[in-house]
Amino acid sequence: MTIVDGTDLASIDVLSNRVFAEGVPHEPLARLRAERPIHFQTIPDERLYDQAWVLTKYEDVLEVSKDTDRFVNAHGLNLRASYSDQEDRHLLNLDDPEHLRLRRMTNKNFTPRVVRRYTDHYHDMVGRLIDDAIERGRTETGSAEIEVVDDISVPMPLLAICELLGTTPDDREQLIRWSNAIITNDDPDYSPSEEYRTQAGEEMVQYAFDMLAARRETPTDDLASVLAERLDKGELTPEEYAGYVMLLFVAGNETTRNNISHGLLQLAQNPDQYELLKTGEHWDTAVEEMIRWSSPVIYMSRTVVEDTEYKGHRFAKGDKVVLHYASANRDEDVFENPMTFDITRDPNPHIAFGFGAHFCLGAHLARLETRCVLEQLVQRVDRLELVGQESYVWSSFIAGIKKLDVRLDLH
Numbered sequence: 001m002t003i004v005d006g007t008d009l010a011s012i013d014v015l016s017n018r019v020f021a022e023g024v025p026h027e028p029l030a031r032l033r034a035e036r037p038i039h040f041q042t043i044p045d046e047r048l049y050d051q052a053w054v055l056t057k058y059e060d061v062l063e064v065s066k067d068t069d070r071f072v073n074a075h076g077l078n079l080r081a082s083y084s085d086q087e088d089r090h091l092l093n094l095d096d097p098e099h100l101r102l103r104r105m106t107n108k109n110f111t112p113r114v115v116r117r118y119t120d121h122y123h124d125m126v127g128r129l130i131d132d133a134i135e136r137g138r139t140e141t142g143s144a145e146i147e148v149v150d151d152i153s154v155p156m157p158l159l160a161i162c163e164l165l166g167t168t169p170d171d172r173e174q175l176i177r178w179s180n181a182i183i184t185n186d187d188p189d190y191s192p193s194e195e196y197r198t199q200a201g202e203e204m205v206q207y208a209f210d211m212l213a214a215r216r217e218t219p220t221d222d223l224a225s226v227l228a229e230r231l232d233k234g235e236l237t238p239e240e241y242a243g244y245v246m247l248l249f250v251a252g253n254e255t256t257r258n259n260i261s262h263g264l265l266q267l268a269q270n271p272d273q274y275e276l277l278k279t280g281e282h283w284d285t286a287v288e289e290m291i292r293w294s295s296p297v298i299y300m301s302r303t304v305v306e307d308t309e310y311k312g313h314r315f316a317k318g319d320k321v322v323l324h325y326a327s328a329n330r331d332e333d334v335f336e337n338p339m340t341f342d343i344t345r346d347p348n349p350h351i352a353f354g355f356g357a358h359f360c361l362g363a364h365l366a367r368l369e370t371r372c373v374l375e376q377l378v379q380r381v382d383r384l385e386l387v388g389q390e391s392y393v394w395s396s397f398i399a400g401i402k403k404l405d406v407r408l409d410l411h
Helices: 026-035 058-066 098-103 112-116 119-137 148-153 155-165 169-183 194-217 223-232 238-269 271-278 283-294 363-380
Strands: 038-042 051-055 144-147 299-304 308-310 313-315 320-324 381-386 401-403 405-410
Touching (some): 058 308, 058 320, 112 363, 119 144, 119 148, 119 363, 119 405, 144 148, 148 238, 148 401, 155 169, 155 223, 155 238, 155 363, 169 194, 169 238, 194 238, 223 238, 238 283, 238 363, 238 381, 238 401, 271 381, 283 363, 363 381
Parallel strands (some): 051 320
Antiparallel strands (some): 144 405, 299 320, 308 313
């Protein structure tokens, strides 16, 4: 969607899924930041909520994130979903103290110290994925053509979360299918109908309970066993158990997957940045820039629980407020040259992992997985070149890339 001078601000749409069919609409978002940073819009495509306030500035996203008394996660973080107190009870749809109670059950499994233990293993895992992709895609000229999403971005984080939960990689294809359907809403390739989405959710819940039965019979030291033990002690309800497992599977692979895809796309389009990466001096800043740039979760919504005045706007009880992370991470008042992909960017105070109580539980894991991909790629590849046109997921919620063909010039 291209916004030209003179377009009515009120008509700008940054929430319909189809607006994102060619990627995040950064031009209209930039205009909103400049002229209408608190934007009330009607959403023309089919949604449960047909209106929402959109916060596009970094400062406003932070302020509302901090105000957990008046802006709550309960009732759903996605504009397409609303939940009762008993439905879909997972971390992202709950507020403290219930949110903190659930989070503490697995917090220790995602600390930097614990995550560092996986470094060598993840390097080996990524190395095998890249080597296999190169072997399948070798050309007569000695280069290799790979499809980044299916060859690297999807399997790497999914294999990692499968190991943490103790499930088999043999289930990978159906987990990908369920995850794609659950987290996207309008993409014909991933989620063709409401019935398809409903069935995917039901099948994944059954998968979670099958895991529960297996752990009760043979306990192990994986996360699924930890959660099964909590359930049997009465510390989790069955709904909370299923929601937890589903969240770990879906959020544990979708976000990192898209972060990797967007980052490799930018490295292919900006060969000077890949040359900088090859020096080995910018791993940490490169990872953070990939995360800022991709902002894999485009937004999360909050529900207003009491009439609230904010910067001259009246948010009524029951209104939906969208925290637009993809826009906040391009805020010109916070990031110098925000539309430039710069792996040396420092400082880089992006909020792609959220902020405050709901800061992403798996942030350290995502950073490690992303860095391992970069380090293993540099060991094998001299240059990346985009082949053809990338394609994007039709989703205003997840910044997904569906297909990304890249030619690798090998050492």
